[in-house]
Amino acid sequence: MIHSFGLDPLASILAPPPNETPQQRAARERAEAEARKISEAIDEQIRQERIALRKKGPVKVLLLGQSESGKSSTIKNFQLHYARDQWMAERLSWRTVVYLNLVRNVVEVLDLLVQAMEANSGRRSTSSADTPDSDRERRSQSSTTKFPDKYSLLKLRLAPLRSVLTDLERRVGPGSQEVYSSSSTSPTSEKRMPFGREGGGGVGNIGSSNNGWKSSGKGRPSTREGRNSSLQMRKGDHDEVTDILLACKEDMKSLWEDPLVQEILSQRRVRIEDSSGFFLNDIDRIVSRDYEPSDDDVVRARLRSVGVQEHKFTVDADQGREWIMYDLEGTRSSRASWAPFFDDMNAIIFLAPISCFDEQLREDRNVNRLEDSLQLWRTVCSSRILAKTQIILFLNKCDIFRNKLQRGVLVKTYVPSFGDRQNDVATAMKYFQHHFKEIFKSCSPEPRPFFVYFTSVIDTQATAATLAMVQDSVLRQNLQTARLV
Ligand SMILES: Nc1nc2c(ncn2[C@@H]2O[C@H](COP(=O)(O)OP(=O)(O)OP(=O)(O)O)[C@@H](O)[C@H]2O)c(=O)[nH]1
Ligand SMILES: [Mg+2]
Numbered sequence: 001m002i003h004s005f006g007l008d009p010l011a012s013i014l015a016p017p018p019n020e021t022p023q024q025r026a027a028r029e030r031a032e033a034e035a036r037k038i039s040e041a042i043d044e045q046i047r048q049e050r051i052a053l054r055k056k057g058p059v060k061v062l063l064l065g066q067s068e069s070g071k072s073s074t075i076k077n078f079q080l081h082y083a084r085d086q087w088m089a090e091r092l093s094w095r096t097v098v099y100l101n102l103v104r105n106v107v108e109v110l111d112l113l114v115q116a117m118e119a120n121s122g123r124r125s126t127s128s129a130d131t132p133d134s135d136r137e138r139r140s141q142s143s144t145t146k147f148p149d150k151y152s153l154l155k156l157r158l159a160p161l162r163s164v165l166t167d168l169e170r171r172v173g174p175g176s177q178e179v180y181s182s183s184s185t186s187p188t189s190e191k192r193m194p195f196g197r198e199g200g201g202g203v204g205n206i207g208s209s210n211n212g213w214k215s216s217g218k219g220r221p222s223t224r225e226g227r228n229s230s231l232q233m234r235k236g237d238h239d240e241v242t243d244i245l246l247a248c249k250e251d252m253k254s255l256w257e258d259p260l261v262q263e264i265l266s267q268r269r270v271r272i273e274d275s276s277g278f279f280l281n282d283i284d285r286i287v288s289r290d291y292e293p294s295d296d297d298v299v300r301a302r303l304r305s306v307g308v309q310e311h312k313f314t315v316d317a318d319q320g321r322e323w324i325m326y327d328l329e330g331t332r333s334s335r336a337s338w339a340p341f342f343d344d345m346n347a348i349i350f351l352a353p354i355s356c357f358d359e360q361l362r363e364d365r366n367v368n369r370l371e372d373s374l375q376l377w378r379t380v381c382s383s384r385i386l387a388k389t390q391i392i393l394f395l396n397k398c399d400i401f402r403n404k405l406q407r408g409v410l411v412k413t414y415v416p417s418f419g420d421r422q423n424d425v426a427t428a429m430k431y432f433q434h435h436f437k438e439i440f441k442s443c444s445p446e447p448r449p450f451f452v453y454f455t456s457v458i459d460t461q462a463t464a465a466t467l468a469m470v471q472d473s474v475l476r477q478n479l480q481t482a483r484l485v
Helices: 009-014 022-055 071-082 084-128 133-146 149-158 160-172 225-229 240-257 259-267 280-286 295-300 332-337 354-358 369-382 398-406 425-443 460-481
Strands: 059-064 309-316 321-327 347-353 390-396 451-454
Touching: 059 071, 059 460, 071 084, 071 295, 071 309, 071 321, 071 347, 071 460, 084 149, 084 160, 084 240, 084 259, 084 280, 084 295, 149 240, 160 240, 240 259, 240 280, 295 460, 309 460, 347 354, 347 369, 347 460, 354 369, 354 398, 354 425, 369 390, 369 425, 390 425, 390 460, 398 425, 425 451, 451 460
Parallel strands: 059 321, 059 347, 347 390, 390 451
Antiparallel strands: 309 321
């Protein structure tokens, strides 16, 4: 092997200076030894820090936010990046959920079509009673041409999907259904506007309730094996559900692509494209015997969480530290069971979907979803148990938010305090962020840094970058708390 200082720029830098005197050489060697000692001391300190951190146990992160805010979808992103083997092992089991979502989409559209057909035939029969013959004939023709036989046939041919829906709901279990209010008018739920002045009235009694799983023994964190065993539908299976879906494939497409159906949806202001678990644009790809859900399909699939789920990841491979993330259900009635989890969390990721400024909670149609998020945020920020916990805010569903504003939905209609500001995405995002930050600052029992990210967690690539930043800030905060930095 030939060594040549001429070829290695580092070697010439590291080489002793030419014509070095014995005194100079002794001084240089002393300095080098000193530098080595310092470097070794730093290495040792880092080693000790890692040991201390590992002794401190896993990093615990809790995900909070209202139902459908994107908590489970965020966890899926963590899994996708940090528990790849488990992700791959589970991916196929999501096929059942994707089909459940698709069939629900179809049945929803079908129901609206049927309602429109019934309304149309009702109008026709009442209007025809006292009109002259020629008029009656003309109207009758226009009504039947509005819904020619094609629609009755579609209704008939897609009818088997209703029993498929019931079958899939049974397979998937309670998470297959959303929670709706039993009555639309609850005495405690006065109509409030986001950022309105009414204030008051926290959401539930978070922080004080003692009825959670710790005391009752109910709702302990579960792993996912139980759920997976109930989601059996394998690639290539000659499953009855797949058979029916294949038989209905063209009709499902015709229904969704039909201009009159699209008109009915737009008259009713139904934007099924923005709803959870929307798969109507993927019929060609997913209704197939060989269908295997893609990563994106799994993240987009909607399965309501029931109880508490615990997920373990090795997020920072370098330090080998385990993260445990807790995914709770976000419906109003379940929030009282959150409190016991507040105890020893290192961080909270709070999800607030900003696209929901014009929507109502399913559980209580009198409550605006953004207002609910803000109330929940206020409760979490002001919790004394969480005073030292790092809170990271995801202002989520920015993709739907952007689409809404671009379609011309006015923020000020639903958020009067937005006033005459420009109705553009950047202005509205800044406005919402400001309000969440104000609440954070005024309600936190003691000062702490504010971390916020604008997210669309179904975008797995963009979310990977966000998760890396979250990982970094959680670990830094953790080191600080451990007084190691
Ligand atoms: N378009 C869009 N959809 C999203 C986004 N985040 C979540 N979703 C979808 O919204 C639905 C609800 O998300 P989840 O993660 O199940 O909500 P959750 O907060 O866990 O809800 P609960 O389990 O009921 O508490 C899923 O179908 C997601 O794919 C987003 O940023 N953009
Ligand atoms: Mg969930």
